[in-house]
Amino acid sequence: MDLQKMMDLPGALAAFTYSDKGDLQSHVLREGTELTPQVLDLLARSCVANLAIAGMEARGWEAVTGQSGFQPLKGFSMVGLEWSVVVDGNCGVVVRNRDADYEATFNAVQAA
Amino acid sequence: MHIVKQLMAIPGVIAAGEYAYRGDRFSYEGALTDEFARMASILCRANTLSVNMQSEIFDSFSENIGCRPVQGWIVRGNKISICAVGNYFAFIENRDELLNDVMVIMRAKVGDVQDDLLANLYARLGGDTNEALY
Numbered sequence: 001m002d003l004q005k006m007m008d009l010p011g012a013l014a015a016f017t018y019s020d021k022g023d024l025q026s027h028v029l030r031e032g033t034e035l036t037p038q039v040l041d042l043l044a045r046s047c048v049a050n051l052a053i054a055g056m057e058a059r060g061w062e063a064v065t066g067q068s069g070f071q072p073l074k075g076f077s078m079v080g081l082e083w084s085v086v087v088d089g090n091c092g093v094v095v096r097n098r099d100a101d102y103e104a105t106f107n108a109v110q111a112a
Numbered sequence: 113m114h115i116v117k118q119l120m121a122i123p124g125v126i127a128a129g130e131y132a133y134r135g136d137r138f139s140y141e142g143a144l145t146d147e148f149a150r151m152a153s154i155l156c157r158a159n160t161l162s163v164n165m166q167s168e169i170f171d172s173f174s175e176n177i178g179c180r181p182v183q184g185w186i187v188r189g190n191k192i193s194i195c196a197v198g199n200y201f202a203f204i205e206n207r208d209e210l211l212n213d214v215m216v217i218m219r220a221k222v223g224d225v226q227d228d229l230l231a232n233l234y235a236r237l238g239g240d241t242n243e244a245l246y
Contacts, residue, residue: 073190079182103208103209
């Protein structure tokens with residue numbers, strides 16, 4: 001997985017990989033960002049939890065409503081005040097909101 | 113134009129709505145039944161509160177990192193995505209550029225979510241928010 005390539009996404013501030021349990025495994029931070037490896041580690045853990053919850057909700061929604069199209073999930077994003085974190089699988093990217101291309105970022109983490 | 117009507121005017125937006133309070137006060141347009149819209153509202157409120165709780169934890173480790181207050185979240189499904197910003201939600205098809213367009217509109221129209229999320233949600237009911245909350 002090429003994290004440096006992820007940093008070429010519009011507005012990318014950080015790119016990281018994590019284990020299935022959410023342990024931060026590798027990361028790249030843009031110089032000058034206030035994000036720290038400790039925050040990325042927390043982000044990774046929250047993203048694993050959020051993906052699991054979203055998976056449960058998608059499965060339940062499809063079963064209850066009969067509306068298909070959610071599974072398999074292709075990712076989750078939390079949109080903060082200034083930046084968003086986009087994750088799928090074991091890879092995540094933090095992008096600045098004003099420059100973010102969410103579709104490109106989702107596609108990149110899916111392909112990773 | 114109201115944000116829900118503006119979103120529904122975009123091809124590929126399946127449904128859009130607004131929720132408040134416990135998630136069971138809601139309005140919506142599009143391809144949902146009343147019951148499904150109620151479920152969607154509760155689901156969106158639960159996820160919104162969850163990511164807000166997480167952002168407070170991030171903030172306790174490193175202040176002013178640009179996370180709080182959380183504006184919303186996106187679940188990217190195989191063919192459908194859910195976008196939630198503030199107390200609005202949209203179910204959209206995964207079409208080229210649609211997600212970016214919807215997020216631009218939602219962020220521009222909803223604006224920055226106030227710091228106290230619960231007060232923001234309760235405020236949609238009208239009346240004395242502080243009395244309802246505290």
